């Protein structure tokens with residue numbers, strides 16, 4: 001598998017699944033733009049790891065929940081590298097609460113980052129990909145969007161919406177050899193899940209046939225495959241990577 005000569009953007013590349021994805025795409029030869037929102041130091045550390053391993057890339061701060069910032073992220077990338085082959089819409093947040101206690105701010109923040117953020121980045125990137133008559137878009141959804149998750153109605157709605165968005169866009173741009181797919185992680189060990197109560201984690205663990213949580217690198221493998229030539233005939237697909245936690 002090689003991504004030599006390809007240019008990729010990974011949103012939320014400073015931590016967790018995004019970080020692992022940046023390093024995997026870079027190891028396969030892609031030039032990678034590491035997007036982040038707040039954690040400049042962590043983004044710079046990812047860039048350092050990438051360059052020490054012989055890769056090429058840069059960091060770009062942008063709040064992808066804002067269309068103008070997503071557009072700037074894409075414009076700066078294309079200005080630097082003259083093309084954009086792979087867009088990984090990974091940036092995401094949670095604001096968990098039962099609906100009764102969930103305020104409008106928590107609803108809007110999660111929808112605006114996880115769902116609208118992916119719209120923003122795709123909207124910003126699609127013209128370049130259409131012109132190239134090639135491109136790979138990979139959206140990070142979740143098994144919470146497939147099965148629904150109590151205490152996460154905002155997050156489940158955003159991630160389910162992202163699956164519909166993935167399939168609709170796949171139909172729109174397939175004639176230009178652009179594929180649009182989603183990866184649906186289960187329970188992965190990152191900052192996002194580190195804050196969860198131990199009791200909740202144990203209950204989740206009991207539902208995983210492979211009897212362990214996933215690692216960010218295991219999600220990065222799936223993203224890299226969907227970005228590769230080997231996945232040229234796969235589009236509109238949701239690839240679940242969850243140790244068997246959610247089976248349809």
Ligand SMILES: NC(=O)c1ccc[n+]([C@@H]2O[C@H](COP(=O)([O-])OP(=O)(O)OC[C@H]3O[C@@H](n4cnc5c(N)ncnc54)[C@H](OP(=O)(O)O)[C@@H]3O)[C@@H](O)[C@H]2O)c1
Pocket residue numbers: 011012013014015016017018035036037038039040042062063064065089090091092093113114117140141142143184185186187188189190191192193
């Ligand atoms: N971990 C899991 O178990 C799991 C399961 C299913 C799906 N997922 C999905 O996988 C993706 C990555 O999750 P993770 O666990 O790796 O999360 P994480 O460790 O909390 O990292 C989140 C990343 O998103 C970035 N980000 C957040 N809001 C942003 C914004 N408005 N603009 C740009 N970047 C933003 C953060 O940047 P800063 O560092 O600058 O804050 C950070 O790099 C998310 O979409 C998540 O919903 C995760």
